[in-house]
Amino acid sequence: MEIYLLLIFMIVAAVAALEIKDLISSVIALSAVGLSLSLAFLVLKAPNLAITQLVVELLCLILLIHATIKKDLPLVKDGRWLFNTVSTLAFVAVFLVFIYFALKELPVFGMPIMRVSGEYLDKGFSLTGAANIVTAVALKFRGLDSLGETVVIFVSAIGVLAVMRKVGKIR
Amino acid sequence: MTLIVKTITRLTIGIIFIYGIYITLQGHLGPGGGFAGGVIVALSFIHILLAFGKDVGMRKLTQKKVLFLMSLGAVVFLAAAVFNFTMRHNQEAYTLHAEKFRIFSSLFMPIYDIAVCFMIGTGLYAIFLALALFTAENKE
Amino acid sequence: MEIYLLCLVLFCVGLYGAVRKRNLIKIIIGLVIMEYAVNLFLVLIGYRLQGRAPILASDQQVLNMVDPLVQSMVMTTIVIGLALIMLVVAIAVRIYEKYGTFDITKIRKLRG
Numbered sequence: 001m002e003i004y005l006l007l008i009f010m011i012v013a014a015v016a017a018l019e020i021k022d023l024i025s026s027v028i029a030l031s032a033v034g035l036s037l038s039l040a041f042l043v044l045k046a047p048n049l050a051i052t053q054l055v056v057e058l059l060c061l062i063l064l065i066h067a068t069i070k071k072d073l074p075l076v077k078d079g080r081w082l083f084n085t086v087s088t089l090a091f092v093a094v095f096l097v098f099i100y101f102a103l104k105e106l107p108v109f110g111m112p113i114m115r116v117s118g119e120y121l122d123k124g125f126s127l128t129g130a131a132n133i134v135t136a137v138a139l140k141f142r143g144l145d146s147l148g149e150t151v152v153i154f155v156s157a158i159g160v161l162a163v164m165r166k167v168g169k170i171r
Numbered sequence: 172m173t174l175i176v177k178t179i180t181r182l183t184i185g186i187i188f189i190y191g192i193y194i195t196l197q198g199h200l201g202p203g204g205g206f207a208g209g210v211i212v213a214l215s216f217i218h219i220l221l222a223f224g225k226d227v228g229m230r231k232l233t234q235k236k237v238l239f240l241m242s243l244g245a246v247v248f249l250a251a252a253v254f255n256f257t258m259r260h261n262q263e264a265y266t267l268h269a270e271k272f273r274i275f276s277s278l279f280m281p282i283y284d285i286a287v288c289f290m291i292g293t294g295l296y297a298i299f300l301a302l303a304l305f306t307a308e309n310k311e
Numbered sequence: 312m313e314i315y316l317l318c319l320v321l322f323c324v325g326l327y328g329a330v331r332k333r334n335l336i337k338i339i340i341g342l343v344i345m346e347y348a349v350n351l352f353l354v355l356i357g358y359r360l361q362g363r364a365p366i367l368a369s370d371q372q373v374l375n376m377v378d379p380l381v382q383s384m385v386m387t388t389i390v391i392g393l394a395l396i397m398l399v400v401a402i403a404v405r406i407y408e409k410y411g412t413f414d415i416t417k418i419r420k421l422r423g
Contacts, residue, residue, distance in 0.1 A: 007317040007351075014321060014344045018328040023336050030340050037347050044354050045364045045377045047202035051194070052386055053350075055210040056393045059295065060343070062217065066302070067400045068336055088331040092323050099319055109314055110360035117357075117380040124379075125367055129277030130199035133365040133376070138204070138383035139283040143252050146287060149387045150245060153294040156394035157241075160298050160401045164305035201366060206390050272369040291390060298397045306404060 006040045023068045031061045048134045172222050180222040187215040195288040199280040200272060208284070209291025216296050225304055237297045244289030251282050314355060322348035335403045335413040342399065346392045350385050357381030 010033050017029035034057035041050040107113050114121075120137055130136040138146055195208030220228035274281060325348060328341025357378030365379040403413070410418055 003314065004317070007314065007321065010347075011317070011321050011324060014324045014328075017340050017344070018324065018332065018337060023334070026337070026340060030343060033344060033347060037351060040351060041354060044358050045362055046354055046382050046385075047364055047366075048204060048207070049350075049354065049382055049385055049389070051202055052204075052207040052210070052389050055207055055214065056389055059210060059214060059217070059393060060396055062221070063299070063302075063397060063400050064336070064339070067404050084331060088327055091330055092326055095323070095326065096319075103312075103315060106315065107356065109312060109355065110358060112357050112359055112378045112381075114378055117378045120379055121365065121376055128199075128280060130280045131272055131276075131367040131369075132199050132201060132204070133367070133379040134382045134386065135199050135204045135280065135284070137379050138206075138386055139280060139287070140255075142383060143255075143283070145384070145387055146283075147245075147248060147252065149391055150248070150287070150290045150294070152391050153291065153298075153394045154241070154245075156398050157294055157298050157301070159398050160301045163398075163401045163405050164301055166305065202364075204386070206386055210390070210393075272367075295393070295397075298394070298401075302397070302401055302404070306408075 002043050003040055006036050006043065010036050010040075024065065027061065027064045027068060030064070031057055034060065046134075048132070176222050180218060184215055184218055187218065188212060191215060191288075191292075195284050196274060196281060198284045199277055200274070205284040205287030206291060209288040210295060212288060212292035213295040213299070216292075217299050220299070220303060225300075228300075229304075232296070234297075234300065237293050237300070240289055241293040241297065244286045244293065248283065248286035248290065251279055251286065255279055315352070318348055318352045318355060321351070333415055335406065335415060338415075339396070339399055339403065343392075343396060346388075346395075350388060350392075353381050353385050353388075 013029050013032040013036065017026045017033065020026045020029060034053065038050050038053040038057065041047075041053055117137075120141060121133060124133045124136045124141075125131065128136045128140045130140075191208045191211030191214075193208075194203040194211060195205055198204035198208065216228065216232060219231065322345055325341045325344030325346075328344065329338055330341075332338055332341065357380070359375065359377045362375050362377040363373055365376045365382070367373055406418060407413060412418075
């Protein structure tokens with residue numbers, strides 16, 4: 001039941017984050033979405049994800065405020081209101097048609113298909129010695145995924161260095 | 172920043188750092204792990220950077236050191252993974268069954284966690300350093 | 312089943328923001344909302360009614376755990392999303408330095 005309330009709050013906060021004109025207010029509304037997502041993870045019995053999402057949300061808030069503060073922002077006007085809105089709604093409608101077909105194939109809420117993860121739950125503790133099965137899966141059984149994820153962080157660091165570097169060193 | 176922010180930062184920065192290390196080390200026993208712990212460690216360094224300016228932040232952890240630690244984490248993770256992969260047939264020999272639910276109940280999980288913490292923490296700190304540093308440099 | 316629909320509504324709000332808005336910061340906010348919706352959807356698929364967190368305890372038998380595979384995948388995804396947001400924010404800051412605005416219709420002009 002709590003998860004319904006949290007989801008409705010998240011939708012309201014997301015609409016507010018997109019529609020408020022002041023940029024710093026909208027960034028703070030976005031972090032309201034993220035913090036209630038952290039609470040939702042806690043309700044859905046995922047304490048690992050709740051901690052990670054809470055911390056990541058703080059860093060994201062710092063970054064976005066760092067990007068928006070101290071900048072004189074001219075008001076961005078929306079031109080061609082009708083055409084833009086209609087084309088966007090058409091895009092969302094195409095997405096919803098695909099979702100309608102995909103939603104029939106999903107398992108019912110509350111009864112997951114645990115063919116692979118049943119094995120992990122049975123053998124995880126005896127094979128790795130870790131009581132927290134989520135960490136065991138992330139670092140032992142699926143360790144290559146974690147390695148690829150850190151490669152993504154390396155690539156992101158290189159990308160930020162390349163984008164933010166001072167140009168004009170060529171004489 | 173003002174004097175109040177600097178004093179409070181000086182008081183709380185060690186606690187935040189130690190909490191990150193705690194979250195990292197008990198990652199295989201309770202909620203936590205290398206991902207969250209690494210982000211907390213990165214946040215403590217970013218805290219210094221925001222409160223004292225970029226000169227003090229760079230004095231503690233220079234750019235070369237950051238890159239070295241990041242690469243060290245990746246190499247340690249890769250080495251442990253390859254060793255574990257080659258020894259996969261007698262996996263049970265590499266878990267200590269003597270004392271369960273302690274930090275050393277497993278041989279490889281703390282090493283993995285620490286390596287991931289190094290990579291995530293220093294990687295995110297390097298990205299933030301690049302953002303803050305080059306923004307200030309381009310303005311001059 | 313309604314909870315999947317609510318999650319999809321959240322995704323559509325993010326999609327609307329990312330496609331419709333003209334301010335770069337608003338586009339980034341739309342992207343972040345979409346990422347949150349996808350993470351929440353994956354965790355909802357792995358939830359089991361009256362389930363418990365997948366952490367063993369020393370002195371009790373924990374039965375009926377939720378899906379640990381989905382949670383570990385999402386834990387990877389959250390950190391990747393943070394790296395992605397950092398890259399996009401860097402590009403936005405750079406564009407602001409060059410053009411002096413966040414409006415994407417003004418960026419079309421080439422400037423030396």
